[in-house]
Amino acid sequence: MKIAYFDCSSGISGDMCLGALIDAGVPAAKLEKELRKLRVKGYSLKVERVKRSGFTATKINVQQPAVSSQQSAKRWKDVERIIRTSSLSEEVKQKGLSIFRRLFTAEAKVHGETFNAAHLHELGAVDCMVDIFGTVIGLNLLGIEKVYTSGVNIGGGSVRTKHGILPVPAPATAELLKDIPVYSDGINYELTTPTGAVLLKEISSSFGSIPDMVIEKIGIGAGNKNFRNKPNVLRILIGQGKEQSAENRKQKVAVIETTIDDMNPQIYECVMESLFKAGALDVYLTQLIMKKGRPGIKLTVLCNSKEKEKMMKIIFEETTTIGLRFYEADRQTLKREIKEINTALGKVKVKISKLGSRIIKTTPEYEDCKKLAKKLTMPLTEVMKKISSQS
Numbered sequence: 001m002k003i004a005y006f007d008c009s010s011g012i013s014g015d016m017c018l019g020a021l022i023d024a025g026v027p028a029a030k031l032e033k034e035l036r037k038l039r040v041k042g043y044s045l046k047v048e049r050v051k052r053s054g055f056t057a058t059k060i061n062v063q064q065p066a067v068s069s070q071q072s073a074k075r076w077k078d079v080e081r082i083i084r085t086s087s088l089s090e091e092v093k094q095k096g097l098s099i100f101r102r103l104f105t106a107e108a109k110v111h112g113e114t115f116n117a118a119h120l121h122e123l124g125a126v127d128c129m130v131d132i133f134g135t136v137i138g139l140n141l142l143g144i145e146k147v148y149t150s151g152v153n154i155g156g157g158s159v160r161t162k163h164g165i166l167p168v169p170a171p172a173t174a175e176l177l178k179d180i181p182v183y184s185d186g187i188n189y190e191l192t193t194p195t196g197a198v199l200l201k202e203i204s205s206s207f208g209s210i211p212d213m214v215i216e217k218i219g220i221g222a223g224n225k226n227f228r229n230k231p232n233v234l235r236i237l238i239g240q241g242k243e244q245s246a247e248n249r250k251q252k253v254a255v256i257e258t259t260i261d262d263m264n265p266q267i268y269e270c271v272m273e274s275l276f277k278a279g280a281l282d283v284y285l286t287q288l289i290m291k292k293g294r295p296g297i298k299l300t301v302l303c304n305s306k307e308k309e310k311m312m313k314i315i316f317e318e319t320t321t322i323g324l325r326f327y328e329a330d331r332q333t334l335k336r337e338i339k340e341i342n343t344a345l346g347k348v349k350v351k352i353s354k355l356g357s358r359i360i361k362t363t364p365e366y367e368d369c370k371k372l373a374k375k376l377t378m379p380l381t382e383v384m385k386k387i388s389s390q391s
Helices: 013-025 027-038 076-084 090-111 123-140 171-176 194-203 267-279 306-320 366-375 380-390
Strands: 003-006 044-052 055-063 146-149 156-162 164-167 204-207 213-222 235-241 252-259 283-290 295-305 326-334 335-343 346-355 360-363
Touching: 013 027, 013 055, 013 123, 013 194, 013 235, 013 326, 013 335, 027 044, 027 123, 027 252, 044 360, 055 123, 076 123, 090 171, 090 194, 123 194, 156 295, 171 194, 194 204, 252 283, 267 283, 267 295, 267 306, 295 306, 306 326, 335 380, 346 366, 360 366
Parallel strands: 003 146, 055 213, 146 204
Antiparallel strands: 003 235, 044 055, 156 164, 213 235, 252 295, 252 326, 283 295, 335 346, 346 360
């Protein structure tokens, strides 16, 4: 598996991400070509080699000679429209929407606004889009499958904003950094920006020390300020992650539960769809008997700990419950991969589960089997049985 480790010992910003990815091998021309699919005008990328405390790094500047109409698109409806009408791949669109949705949620919370009324207070819409989509596209171009991140240096002191002088981290940044390990080494400067924080929140699988890996590439992106005693850079280490044993495939997950006895059961389908779309690892329903002999449902959601607040918000908004239980649990999984195979009935994706290097299970994908069953007018059970025997 190709992985990346973000060393945020000097914080992180969107332009530092872009610089590090280009430094690691993303062709700037190809990145610009992909970014043009956003159909955002009035900007250009300037790539230059600079030094930060004696170390060479790549600096990216989003240059805007004139204020474009998109630059004023600082509300969710405007940003969403630009993304949805772009010609980017659906995968990149959805990731970008998820990142911006989290960013607007944080802005709305700290400024006491509704989600639709919130706007990007300190961020230019164009450079924010370029930073965010450039990072998503860059990771894809490098084939990164998983991102790990160090603890995040937030800096210190204060920052001047449209709302006055605020302490570091700024309110939106602090909101986005919830559940992420942070620290300050005493530098009085804003090292981590809202854009950098929201990128970490969305793309990082875990935070801590560097994972076992074989380093193949190193990218170094420069921040704006040149400190005297510390290189102001984001370093990204890219390489192959070492094979995990079954013991090492354990992870901590959040488990959220609630019991409901007063909701139309038709609603559960929509609730489950919303939770899975938001990143839930699993969602399931359990029938039970509640107080006064009432039949009810226990809704259980498994998610990454950093997604807990988002999942709880969805449950409160989309169900009749007024209370939730949540706790941390250990989760262990087999290594899984999906391959497309040719069978006598046609092409089908199969899920291969391994314990170490040994294949434990091979399961045909249900949706592929269902399509074949309809196409061939065969019973689904017969299709699945025949494909299983050939895989």
